[in-house]
Amino acid sequence: MSVIQVPEAQEYILHWGEMGSHWGVNRSVSQIHALLYLSDRPLHAEEICEALSLARSNVSTALKELQGYNIVRLTHVVGDRRDHFVAELDLWDMFMAIVAERKRREIDPIITRLGELSERMAGRDEIPEHVRHRIGRMHEFISTLTTWYLQVRSLKKSTLIALMKLGSKVARFVPGSSGSTN
Amino acid sequence: MSVIQVPEAQEYILHWGEMGSHWGVNRSVSQIHALLYLSDRPLHAEEICEALSLARSNVSTALKELQGYNIVRLTHVVGDRRDHFVAELDLWDMFMAIVAERKRREIDPIITRLGELSERMAGRDEIPEHVRHRIGRMHEFISTLTTWYLQVRSLKKSTLIALMKLGSKVARFVPGSSGSTN
DNA sequence: TATCAGTTTCGGTAATTACAGAAATAAATG
DNA sequence: CATTTATTTCTGTAATTACCGAAACTGATA
Numbered sequence: 001m002s003v004i005q006v007p008e009a010q011e012y013i014l015h016w017g018e019m020g021s022h023w024g025v026n027r028s029v030s031q032i033h034a035l036l037y038l039s040d041r042p043l044h045a046e047e048i049c050e051a052l053s054l055a056r057s058n059v060s061t062a063l064k065e066l067q068g069y070n071i072v073r074l075t076h077v078v079g080d081r082r083d084h085f086v087a088e089l090d091l092w093d094m095f096m097a098i099v100a101e102r103k104r105r106e107i108d109p110i111i112t113r114l115g116e117l118s119e120r121m122a123g124r125d126e127i128p129e130h131v132r133h134r135i136g137r138m139h140e141f142i143s144t145l146t147t148w149y150l151q152v153r154s155l156k157k158s159t160l161i162a163l164m165k166l167g168s169k170v171a172r173f174v175p176g177s178s179g180s181t182n
Numbered sequence: 183m184s185v186i187q188v189p190e191a192q193e194y195i196l197h198w199g200e201m202g203s204h205w206g207v208n209r210s211v212s213q214i215h216a217l218l219y220l221s222d223r224p225l226h227a228e229e230i231c232e233a234l235s236l237a238r239s240n241v242s243t244a245l246k247e248l249q250g251y252n253i254v255r256l257t258h259v260v261g262d263r264r265d266h267f268v269a270e271l272d273l274w275d276m277f278m279a280i281v282a283e284r285k286r287r288e289i290d291p292i293i294t295r296l297g298e299l300s301e302r303m304a305g306r307d308e309i310p311e312h313v314r315h316r317i318g319r320m321h322e323f324i325s326t327l328t329t330w331y332l333q334v335r336s337l338k339k340s341t342l343i344a345l346m347k348l349g350s351k352v353a354r355f356v357p358g359s360s361g362s363t364n
Numbered sequence: 365t366a367t368c369a370g371t372t373t374c375g376g377t378a379a380t381t382a383c384a385g386a387a388a389t390a391a392a393t394g
Numbered sequence: 395c396a397t398t399t400a401t402t403t404c405t406g407t408a409a410t411t412a413c414c415g416a417a418a419c420t421g422a423t424a
Contacts, residue, residue, distance in 0.1 A: 003310065003313055006309055006310065006313055008299055008302065008303050008309060008313065008317070009313050011295075011299060012296075012299060012317055015292065015295055015296075019288065019292055021206075022206045022288050023205065023206055023288070024203075024204045024205050024206050026411090026412075027412080028412080028413080037316060037320075038312075038313050038316055038317070040310065040312045044369095045369090045370080046369095054413080054414090055413065055414045055415065056370095056414090056415085057371085057372080057373090057413085057414075057415075057416090058412080058413060058414075060370070060371060060372085061371085061372085064371085081368070081369065081422085081423075082368090082369060082370085083369075083370070089316075091319060091320065091323040092323075095323075095327075106201065106204050106205070110197065110201055113193075113197055114194075114197075117190055117193060117194060120190065121190050127188055127190060128185065128188065128222065130220075130222045131185055131188055131190070131191050131220050134219060134220055134271070135190070135191075135194055135220070137273060138219075138273065141273040141274075141277075144346070145277075145346075147349070148346045148349055151349035151350035152349070152350060152352075154350055155350055155353050159353050163352060163353070164326070164327075164330045166355075167329070167330055167333035167334070168333035168334060168336055168337055170334075170345060170352060170355070171337050171341050171345070172355075173348075173352070173354075173355045208381090208382075209382080210382075210383080226399095227399095227400080236383080236384090237383060237384045237385065238384090238385085238400095239383085239384075239385075239386090239401085239402080239403090240382080240383060240384075242400070242401060242402080243401090243402085246401085263392080263393070263398070263399065264398090264399060264400080265399080265400070
């Protein structure tokens with residue numbers, strides 16, 4: 001009937017669910033994603049409930065979540081009024097979409113809060129200097145990483161992949177970088 | 183007595199604990215890390231218990247965990263037999279250490295399992311072709327990212343930072359990459 | 365308007381995870 | 395060897411999170 005009948009597909013789905021929960025993603029959400037990723041046709045919510053033994057309401061919520069990540073898309077099949085769902089199949093696009101959303105949800109708020117904290121502490125001598133410095137440095141560090149990410153993200157996919165294939169050879173373009181290890 | 187008296191330090195510690203739990207890290211573990219990061223002197227376990235209102239046993243376990251991540255180091259202070267602990271203060275080193283450990287714990291096992299799955303499915307015609315292909319592609323994708331990471335990791339810290347500062351300008355060194363967005 | 369599909373909300377429950385506190389063990393110190 | 399300190403293990407509990415099932419609500423369709 002569907003890929004859930006294949007034992008290896010089941011294993012994959014369980015592993016994917018496990019991995020999700022190690023990274024703060026609801027197990028059902030990642031399992032549903034794995035199921036859709038392995039499916040060669042759009043599935044409707046009812047099928048997903050049955051395949052993974054989940055309650056209808058949770059599947060609905062999880063599908064919303066996956067659409068929020070932009071890695072699952074709603075489609076329709078002819079002669080069927082029900083919504084159907086398909087997963088993003090390009091793994092690079094999928095990866096970038098997940099990173100973008102987690103940045104939005106978990107990194108951006110932390111940068112905001114650290115920025116507020118730093119600002120609030122500025123110039124107040126009753127607060128130990130090293131506390132101010134270290135919170136400020138953390139704020140700066142995360143901001144720097146984020147800025148780098150935004151720049152890299154703006155590159156074409158093909159350029160990015162080419163850069164990745166260069167691997168450590170990118171170092172050649174940095175002026176004073178003779179050694180390779182540290 | 184210590185940084186825990188500073189309201190802003192408390193806020194930082196709570197935020198850091200929150201963030202940890204969003205990324206699959208025990209809240210106590212990340213709070214202890216935040217406390218040590220803000221401290222200007224080594225702390226012993228008892229102090230940490232008091233500062234964060236945690237049980238001695240949990241602090242002990244959490245400190246082991248942080249040492250496992252290589253972002254907290256054991257030290258001693260003169261005239262005191264007790265173990266004391268300090269956090270890695272170089273944020274770049276800290277970041278790389280965390281990434282290395284999470285790769286080891288969560289990425290490497292997944293690559294292994296996907297590899298086994300792929301191998302086990304090879305050539306078996308009763309398994310739908312698209313299932314074999316997609317699991318194989320996921321395995322390949324994660325392996326590629328990991329290989330790239332290992333290469334980049336081997337570069338000197340200064341080279342890495344220089345590359346980061348280049349931002350999207352690194353694209354200049356890729357032959358056919360005229361456009362900037364996609 | 366009756367029906368169907370979907371979403372959202374809510375109360376209760378199951379499962380998981382985090383934690384405290386005690387006890388046993390180990391290891392180092394003087 | 396007694397003492398101090400640290401670690402580990404265990405049991406029970408608290409807290410959190412995940413989930414089901416029902417019901418209410420929305421919106422589209424025929």
